Amino acid sequence: MSEPRSLAGEAEQLDAADGLAAVRERFVLDDVTYLDGNSLGALPAHVPARVADVVGRQWGELRIRSWEESGWWTAPERIGDRIAPLVGAAAGQVVVGDSTSVNVFKALVAAVRMAQEDGGAGGGDGGAGGGDGGAGPVRDEILVDATTFPTDGYIAESAARMTGCALRPVAPAEVPGALGDRTAAVLLNHVDYRSGRLHDLPGLTAAVHAAGAYAVWDLCHSAGALPVGLDEHGVDLAVGCTYKYLNGGPGSPAYLYVRRDLQPRFDSPLPGWNSHAEPFGMRPAYAPASGAVRGRVGTPDILSLLALDAALDVWDEDAVSVAAVRAKSLALTDFFLRCVGAYVPDGRVESVTPAAHAERGSQVALRCEDAGEVMKRLIERGVVGDYRAPDVLRFGFTPLYVGFADVERAARVLSRTLAG
């Protein structure tokens, strides 16, 4: 049985040829094989000093002056502009703040309002595309990915209830057939959190637009792992978290993308003072700011926000690009599937992650009968993935710090663990 030795040797060669291998040194890692960066990204090594400066000097010494002098006030849009190129957006369209759930609510309610405005007397003012102008149909249905991460579904239900819409869960592949002239908005996940399936963002967005509706994409499991192309594909609104492949830290704030031409029509259900055209004017009447700032709500959580800001520095390195990350991600997941195939007895696990590159995110999900127990034992043996009910072993591959030797080791330890 020479397979293990040869795969280990191959891993060594792949690591030696990996243009991103050196980036691993920018992260705090130990001898654990950490394949849970799709839940919480590892700590970039320079972040602690930056956070210490924010706490000790910016808060401790400058105090209130930091809102201006340390750039606190404008951090949400400034950091949004750092995330923008990672999701294929030009500057001025992404703002950071609040949780993903809260941003789903903003985006979905705003999308429905745009659709209903299109359908009303005014209509046809350059909305999602496909609108036929003039008085259109009543847009009173929201489609939501039936396989979505649950919070998106819960929030979509609330958005539907509060905008007088019906909510219809459909599998992403069935969205084109479910679209109709009552569809106001469609909420989709770019990558399925369980299976790791990458959905067809360009095709589905085009289908949504052809029906005269608005597409809202959740990028939690794709941003920082693969190209998104928000601008290129004409996505209307998008949200995502920053603590997975962007390594922003536990619960670091989420972001909201509103396509530039839709910003004047973005009518937020959470119009807090931070989104006011003149926030320190203390005016009793709300007047929304222009641009991405319109997506802000209340005072931003500066410590979490500036830890994220620091974490994003990794993307400024020459070797690091979304294309390089994607290429390595596919190589890692390919190699993992090969190692699992070689090491794990047939039938013991089944990959629910698509084999086709065009349909694969940066994770591999293996269905396994006793997944919860297996993951516990894997973690005890230093291979950290996670378990998703009822039967999925989930392994995330962050190309910035996961190497091919990690992948080979994970498959080897999995095999040993499954053997009992």
Next chain:
Amino acid sequence: MSEPRSLAGEAEQLDAADGLAAVRERFVLDDVTYLDGNSLGALPAHVPARVADVVGRQWGELRIRSWEESGWWTAPERIGDRIAPLVGAAAGQVVVGDSTSVNVFKALVAAVRMAQEDGGAGGGDGGAGGGDGGAGPVRDEILVDATTFPTDGYIAESAARMTGCALRPVAPAEVPGALGDRTAAVLLNHVDYRSGRLHDLPGLTAAVHAAGAYAVWDLCHSAGALPVGLDEHGVDLAVGCTYKYLNGGPGSPAYLYVRRDLQPRFDSPLPGWNSHAEPFGMRPAYAPASGAVRGRVGTPDILSLLALDAALDVWDEDAVSVAAVRAKSLALTDFFLRCVGAYVPDGRVESVTPAAHAERGSQVALRCEDAGEVMKRLIERGVVGDYRAPDVLRFGFTPLYVGFADVERAARVLSRTLAG
């Protein structure tokens, strides 16, 4: 003119007799007279080390394990229970997370839903009080403090729009006369952010209840500075920030109080997965958790949250109690008004903060024609307050770290600054 010398001497005596004087050493302060703790509280000296541990060890070394092992997952309710006694609430009713604006939205929408439920067929199930059971009136009006911090008004407008209510701004004193059988909910500020006026929480809450409506209080400018008595006065819902008198750090998360008996009826407009009865069950249908947890939404911002947790340690000291803080706060503001009266020529400034203790928060607001310019010069001279448009000099007094000598100095420098 012996007044300055004698007030300075009096300040020295007051500081010597101050039971909270030693607490000042727990904060990072310099020779600046910092009277802006009602905007951003000073840094407690032990917070940097705690944050460094959260970043370096909890995130960096334990990574994903910290959600359980470092208590990250339950931090919102655990820290809520630490804030609870400071606002007069028994445990299990306060949860920390999101911004104040987002919490105003949750609280106000939930309050309207309760009122409308009372008025509907089900009604009279122990709601706000004063309900007469059975089919009641249609509750379709929200009253909002017309002098409120603007974000509350903006968010109230959105809450009204999304629940089919009308929004009616009224001055707090006029609330009793404005209440009627269409009133669903009333949003009030405990302390006015500009004038520093303390509103009659017990009386206004009772009036709201007598009308069969729900009272939502914003405690941003009172929590940590004076007794609130949420449980004692039967408040229905409350929100507040933690970066002012609670010193949680820039943009530290806000909190939401839902009175225990109302929790089963708390119907959140932001039902994120963190408020699910079984958050890791990944169930497609939403089922709300019991208790304060029901007010959670998405993944909490751990760095900001745990900095706040550390900051709250100050309240564990023997000398520190809300009563002691309130007594010193009144002594500080009394003394400031006396010093201003003694040092500043008549008519140059006018206090818009009530003289009566029962109507005064922990700040003094002085109306002054050229307030913006005066505050700039004050800050240059090391006295930091803030300016609120159009004509208010605002000075906040945090009894945990402001002393009487600071107060005397601030009035003296103000006088010199006004003299040109």
